[in-house]
Amino acid sequence: MSKIKSLFVCQSCGGTSPKWQGQCPHCGDWNSLTEAVAQSTAPARFQSLAADGAIRQLSDVEAIDLPRTPTSLAELDRVLGGGLVPGGVVLIGGDPGIGKSTLLLQALTQMSAGVRVLYVSGEESAEQIALRARRLQLANGPVGLLPEINLEKILATLDREKPQVVVIDSIQTLYSEALSSAPGSVAQVRECSAQLTRAAKRSGISILLVGHVTKEGALAGPRVLEHIVDAVLYFEGDTHSSFRLIRAIKNRFGAVNELGVFAMTDRGLKEVTNPSALFLSQHREPVPGSCVLVTQEGTRPMLVEIQALVDDTHAPQPKRLGVGIEQNRLALLLAVLHRHAGVAVFDQDVFINAVGGVRINEPAADLAILLAIVSSLKDRPLPEKLVIFGEVGLAGEVRPVQRGQERLREAAKLGFTHAIVPHANRPRQPIEGMTVTAVERLSDAVEAAL
Numbered sequence: 001m002s003k004i005k006s007l008f009v010c011q012s013c014g015g016t017s018p019k020w021q022g023q024c025p026h027c028g029d030w031n032s033l034t035e036a037v038a039q040s041t042a043p044a045r046f047q048s049l050a051a052d053g054a055i056r057q058l059s060d061v062e063a064i065d066l067p068r069t070p071t072s073l074a075e076l077d078r079v080l081g082g083g084l085v086p087g088g089v090v091l092i093g094g095d096p097g098i099g100k101s102t103l104l105l106q107a108l109t110q111m112s113a114g115v116r117v118l119y120v121s122g123e124e125s126a127e128q129i130a131l132r133a134r135r136l137q138l139a140n141g142p143v144g145l146l147p148e149i150n151l152e153k154i155l156a157t158l159d160r161e162k163p164q165v166v167v168i169d170s171i172q173t174l175y176s177e178a179l180s181s182a183p184g185s186v187a188q189v190r191e192c193s194a195q196l197t198r199a200a201k202r203s204g205i206s207i208l209l210v211g212h213v214t215k216e217g218a219l220a221g222p223r224v225l226e227h228i229v230d231a232v233l234y235f236e237g238d239t240h241s242s243f244r245l246i247r248a249i250k251n252r253f254g255a256v257n258e259l260g261v262f263a264m265t266d267r268g269l270k271e272v273t274n275p276s277a278l279f280l281s282q283h284r285e286p287v288p289g290s291c292v293l294v295t296q297e298g299t300r301p302m303l304v305e306i307q308a309l310v311d312d313t314h315a316p317q318p319k320r321l322g323v324g325i326e327q328n329r330l331a332l333l334l335a336v337l338h339r340h341a342g343v344a345v346f347d348q349d350v351f352i353n354a355v356g357g358v359r360i361n362e363p364a365a366d367l368a369i370l371l372a373i374v375s376s377l378k379d380r381p382l383p384e385k386l387v388i389f390g391e392v393g394l395a396g397e398v399r400p401v402q403r404g405q406e407r408l409r410e411a412a413k414l415g416f417t418h419a420i421v422p423h424a425n426r427p428r429q430p431i432e433g434m435t436v437t438a439v440e441r442l443s444d445a446v447e448a449a450l
Contacts, residue, residue, distance in 0.1 A: 008035055010024040010026060010032045010186070011032045012029040036185060067086075068080075069206060070083040070111075071110070073107055075262060075272070076103070080231065080248070080251070081258070086206060087204045087205065088200070088253060089208075089230050090209065091171075092104070093210075093213050093232070094235030094236065095235075098237060099262070099269055100169075101210065103246075104210070105138070106268050108165065112141035112143045117165045117167075118145075118161065118163040119145050120167065125147050126147050136267055149175060150175065150177070151174050151191075151195060151196075155196075158205060162203070162205075165208070166205055167207075168209045171193055172189060172221065176195070178191065186222045190222055190224055193209065193225050196209070219232075226250065230250075230253060231250060233248055244261070244269065246260040247297075248298070255298050258298030259297035259298060276304075279303065279356035286382065287381055289376030291368045291369075292306070292388065293360070293388060294410060301411075305355040306352065306355075307352070308352050308372035309349075309350075318346065320350050321352070323351075323354060324358055324359050325352055325360050326361070329363075329366075334350065336396060337374070340441070363401070367392055367420070367422075367442075385417040386416065386419070387408075387411040389401060389404075390420070390439075398444075399422060400423075404425030408427060411434070412431050412433055418436075418437070419435070421436060421437070423440045425438070
């Protein structure tokens with residue numbers, strides 16, 4: 001008998017090596033090579049997306065504005081850019097138990113009244129899905145169920161039934177007969193996702209793929225999976241909290257960094273129309289170290305409370321801890337605060353927290369973080385009904401941020417009456433019920449706030 005040939009496949013990039021190595025020679029990741037059986041047969045040929053190989057000029061191609069299919073969940077539609085695009089492939093990832101399958105089952109049930117839908121499950125039987133639908137008290141819509149993990153059978157079903165929206169739960173459970181590796185391997189994930197994507201482009205089916213994540217929180221499988229699909233959504237949130245955030249990381253048909261907010265209940269996920277209320281604490285009176293920031297998530301302005309605690313250090317090295325913000329950014333801001341505002345915290349422990357578990361990545365939070373630190377250090381609360389935003393440069397200047405007018409209008413709508421903003425973001429027209437203080441330097445902002 002001939003000896004079975006094996007090779008080593010990188011779980012990060014899909015590259016192969018004839019022998020095991022500690023570091024992948026293709027992408028440089030460590031300890032990512034796993035042994036796999038070499039493929040003896042070539043994978044099935046893909047059908048081209050074009051009718052022929054003729055070259056067409058871009059100016060001669062008519063751009064057709066395809067109507068989107070709404071999912072009947074406004075928060076999910078916001079993240080998708082208005083709904084599902086015919087022929088689009090969406091990848092949704094998240095921790096186990098976060099609510100991915102629940103969200104998609106709810107969406108399919110509501111969409112089934114107007115379009116043909118199909119739920120392909122590789123992890124649950126039809127009876128288990130029916131039990132979950134009954135527990136969620138979903139309407140008995142015409143939702144097609146297909147418990148199957150064989151890719152060829154799934155593609156044959158799509159050609160025969162011609163649904164408009166399909167959910168694959170999950171892509172890591174599928175396998176193709178053209179490959180001998182196990183389901184979930186790099187080769188199987190890459191092959192199955194590529195064939196499903198080509199089937200979607202040919203027939204105009206909208207496909208939603210559920211993807212597993214690793215312990216680091218990244219999508220499992222090769223990174224080529226994220227490049228193939230049209231949109232990548234991450235389902236975030238603490239499993240001990242009832243709130244869930246769905247964020248767009250990639251979207252070819254809409255804006256990225258959009259945010260949808262849901263609340264997990266005993267009847268499934270409910271939309272949260274006013275997410276700012278989640279991230280604001282209710283204090284009976286102003287407290288030191290608390291500051292309200294107007295951040296921007298995609299096209300949505302959102303109010304988040306920033307809390308700071310500054311205390312005497314009892315260790316040789318003061319602690320610098322930020323929850324929801326970047327650690328290096330915090331160290332940079334403390335240096336700017338000392339140099340350009342004369343406030344020294346080199347002998348103090350500094351702790352920063354963004355209320356509600358939200359992560360803030362934009363530099364517009366700089367000014368709010370610094371004023372919260374000064375408020376806690378001097379034990380003086382900031383004025384009530386005050387919002388702050390602005391980027392702080394290394395020279396101590398307060399730089400403008402994008403969509404400043406929308407941030408101020410959102411704060412005024414929620415009852416805030418004062419704002420400290422960069423001078424370049426001052427409103428051209430007065431905002432009813434709000435007094436805006438425009439500052440150019442960090443020292444001016446500290447003086448205006450305290």
